[in-house]
Amino acid sequence: MLQRVVRSTIIDAPIERVWAVLRDFNSHDHWHNVVDSSRIEGEERSDQVGCIRSFSLKDGNRIREQLLTLDDHQHKSTYCIVDATVPLIRYVATITLKPVTDGNRTFWHWESTFGTPPGRERELSNMVSQGVYEAGFENLRRHLAVGGDLLVPGSSHMAMPRALPVHSRRIVVAQYGGAEQLVPQDGEAPAPGPGELRIRQRAIGVNYIDVYLRKGWIPQMLAPYGTPGMEAAGTVIDVGEGVHGFMPGDRVAYIGPLPGGYCSVRSVPAAWVVQLPPAVEDASAASMLLKGITADYLLRDLGHVRPGTRLLVHAAAGGVGLLLCGWARSLGARVIGTVSSEEKARTAREHGCEQVIVTRDYRFADGVLRQWPEGAEVIVDGLGEAARQENFVALARCGHWISLGQATGALQPISTDWLAQKSATFSRPVAFDYVATPALMAERAQRLWAVLADGSVKAPPIERWSLDAAARAHERLESRATIGALVLVA
């Protein structure tokens, strides 16, 4: 009579981590105490369907098992005994993992059917259910708890099997032009290379630079059929060779100097990536990381903002604007914002502006000088050419004009004579130079999470669109309709 054994457990580790160990058909001698030593026969890989593992147990028995099914989508592995010194007849087993979304844990289901010689049913069923399955649960749990699945550099016998490409939905810029040129496409994300992480992206930040790239304003950064997107948040699927400090299942976010973020799975250099604290959600991270890091370096490293500093912020109700206003205010600075509608003015005031100027045609200098006769000491300018003259008039003597973006058009060259008229400083920073090392990146991110967590800076509102609706998100951004930050959800 056919025996059937079913055992299951919950492992307190993310499914990606548990699966990374279990999908390797030859990993069991590293974590299962009942296994003495194991090897894959022939020249085959341990994730090759059809490969045979030949192993000995600590009690001296020998077994050869063949891998029949490997399913990275359903986290399933089926194998059978080919021959063995233990009388398990036509033994077929399946391991299935499922995610426990409530707590980022894993449900592990292990079952098999087999025949036995008459009279030995109970003995052999117990051996399988307790000696193999339940012991296996305990052993793998302990193995993961001590980080036994981390790669040991230079140790070739623990090399990860070559991981498979994974389906990825992505947005490409069909040709330079309007929002309608953002087109969804199916593709594949290859396995992470050395120094890279492959991330299942859940939320992708939309930034104005994505619009510039889509229009073809920076062709060396994005060619037609390229994918825009500079930041995202999600979960690590797997890691490439030589990566330390990240494991499958970790919740992470990144900003990078090269576009490619508008997709559901992406491999990126680990140097770009930070861990996310549990309290920060994917959409918050993706909508705020680049903007928050921008606010951090603008206020600290460039603007040297101190109590009383007079700061003029354009597009004050945008993603960067709201973060800047609130953060500057919390540092004791005084902020005037410019926006294009009354509704935006309300939001900008709520986030810390002492005064907001509503203007649709970039006329604000008079308003600034009425409030601050000596002008603005620091101007954070995302507008560009159309506001050039007004910015010059509003700037205080010895003031610092920081050109962050050029939504109204590329700034014509600024002459040194012009700067001399006010002893002005002019900067044109690019965020990525201010996070040149992973340590600096992590430090800025920590400061951002801290001011959001302690409430000294309010998170901007977030508007969500599905990844496939990226064109609509760009339309919203360019129509100046949005308040706060835009995020694509994958």
Place this chain on the structure above:
Amino acid sequence: MIQIYVSSVIDAGADTVWSRIRDFNALPQWHPAIADSRIENNEPSDRVGCIRHFHTRDGGMIRERLLALSDYDFSCSYEIIESPMGVDNYVATLKLTPVTDGTRCFAEWSAEFDCTEGREAELTQTIGNGVFQSGFDALKRHFERR
């Protein structure tokens, strides 16, 4: 097609939890977001094909048809006929699986449906969190330390 999947672990045997949730008309008894429920046309609540007509606590009215019921798999599937949520072709499955390691079970609630573009995240929150996870949270509370 949008897919939502929520899973959790409840500290009671699958058969015990199943007996609390198997009645298609019993949502108000165990789900905090449901105010009342009745089966249309006086049909028994375990007849596959019957329709439950219920109200959520915020006043919404929903009608769902029972598509599948299994005491062997501890699972049931149902589809939405009418609801204020703006979803089409909505089919959901609620399933329990014993965890043999301890007296507990693995609970899964999943749904597949169509909706207009841009509404995914909102519906994932309303359904995944507001219906599925909060249902599991209520069951977890009910069965803790018994």
